[in-house]
Amino acid sequence: MENLRIGVPSKGRLAELATELLKDAGLSFRRQDRSLFALVKDAPVEITFLRTDDIPVLCAEGAIDMGITGSDLVAEAGVDVIERLALGVGGCRLAVCVPDDSKIQSAADLNGARIATSFPHVTETYLAEHGAKAHMVTLSGSVEVMISLGVADAIVDLVETGSTLAANRLRIFDEIGRYETILIQNKEPRQQEMADRVVRRLEGVVIARSYSLLEYNIPRTKLAEAEKITPGFNSPTVNALEDPGWCAVRVMVRRKEVIPAMERLEVIGASAILETQIANCRL
Numbered sequence: 109m110e111n112l113r114i115g116v117p118s119k120g121r122l123a124e125l126a127t128e129l130l131k132d133a134g135l136s137f138r139r140q141d142r143s144l145f146a147l148v149k150d151a152p153v154e155i156t157f158l159r160t161d162d163i164p165v166l167c168a169e170g171a172i173d174m175g176i177t178g179s180d181l182v183a184e185a186g187v188d189v190i191e192r193l194a195l196g197v198g199g200c201r202l203a204v205c206v207p208d209d210s211k212i213q214s215a216a217d218l219n220g221a222r223i224a225t226s227f228p229h230v231t232e233t234y235l236a237e238h239g240a241k242a243h244m245v246t247l248s249g250s251v252e253v254m255i256s257l258g259v260a261d262a263i264v265d266l267v268e269t270g271s272t273l274a275a276n277r278l279r280i281f282d283e284i285g286r287y288e289t290i291l292i293q294n295k296e297p298r299q300q301e302m303a304d305r306v307v308r309r310l311e312g313v314v315i316a317r318s319y320s321l322l323e324y325n326i327p328r329t330k331l332a333e334a335e336k337i338t339p340g341f342n343s344p345t346v347n348a349l350e351d352p353g354w355c356a357v358r359v360m361v362r363r364k365e366v367i368p369a370m371e372r373l374e375v376i377g378a379s380a381i382l383e384t385q386i387a388n389c390r391l
């Protein structure tokens with residue numbers, strides 16, 4: 109039986125994120141220098157290192173069975189692949205941006221404008237929805253500088269922190285969409301069962317990364333209130349303590365909610381509140 113083929117970004121900001129995720133999910137491989145191929149240890153899986161923006165089309169064509177890439181790039185490629193899992197990293201938005209002092213007020217004002225972008229397909233769809241037609245200047249990078257170079261009146265580019273926009277004195281005029289890093293799959297993978305296992309394994313890591321395990325002791329009279337603060341993924345585990353008036357609770361809490369939850373638990377009388385990081389899980 110042929111190996112399952114997974115496409116992973118060879119360089120750029122998603123390369124390390126993807127490699128780390130796969131390793132944490134027990135899919136370990138070693139990349140020799142600039143090699144474009146690696147076998148996974150103890151699983152019928154092989155990794156091909158590809159350009160992030162080529163992964164959607166190569167997955168749709170069946171050259172790879174699965175791939176890690178940006179959902180923005182899948183939208184731009186306009187290909188038919190299955191989105192199997194959001195990976196909880198690489199969040200960004202695609203925005204129409206104009207100079208701080210631009211006269212462009214509405215999407216209709218983009219009619220006849222020159223727009224520089226690496227996302228011509230998504231941009232054309234957006235313009236069509238707003239009844240506008242623009243002259244597209246398609247580039248593969250450094251898009252923000254195109255207005256000062258005099259080739260564009262507006263740009264459509266990815267924004268994460270907004271620092272590139274600020275540095276180029278641009279502002280967001282409209283948001284086209286929000287995107288993140290995802291695991292995609294061809295409709296007929298070489299090994300469906302292994303593909304499902306890869307999804308389950310990555311899912312375990314993605315969930316583990318977004319939750320912490322919280323443990324605390326609480327007076328029984330306050331248990332119902334505490335459960336409202338920390339309802340858990342399914343429901344909290346409650347154990348008896350030697351003192352019959354108290355119990356011990358173990359519960360999963362979203363990482364970003366841990367500190368406020370700890371504070372609220374303390375206020376209602378919880379003690380010995382501990383946060384533990386979860387490395388992996390199956391729920």
Ligand SMILES: Nc1ncnc2c1ncn2[C@@H]1O[C@H](COP(=O)(O)OP(=O)(O)OP(=O)(O)O)[C@@H](O)[C@H]1O
Binds near residue numbers: 160178267287
């Ligand atoms: N601030 C950001 N800027 C651009 N892309 C981002 C950002 N944050 C997350 N991403 C995601 O990363 C993808 C780009 O990944 P890629 O591997 O091409 O990295 P890169 O660092 O932009 O590489 P390159 O140097 O070739 O531009 C985007 O399509 C998007 O899904």
Ligand SMILES: O=P(O)(O)OC[C@H]1O[C@H](OP(=O)(O)OP(=O)(O)O)[C@H](O)[C@@H]1O
Binds near residue numbers: 249250252269272
């Ligand atoms: O909102 P920010 O946090 O500033 O991030 C957004 C910037 O980062 C990306 O560029 P990248 O670093 O990939 O350079 P590139 O233009 O060469 O692709 C993207 O194209 C924006 O320019």
Ligand SMILES: [Mg+2]
Binds near residue numbers: 249
């Ligand atoms: Mg880039």
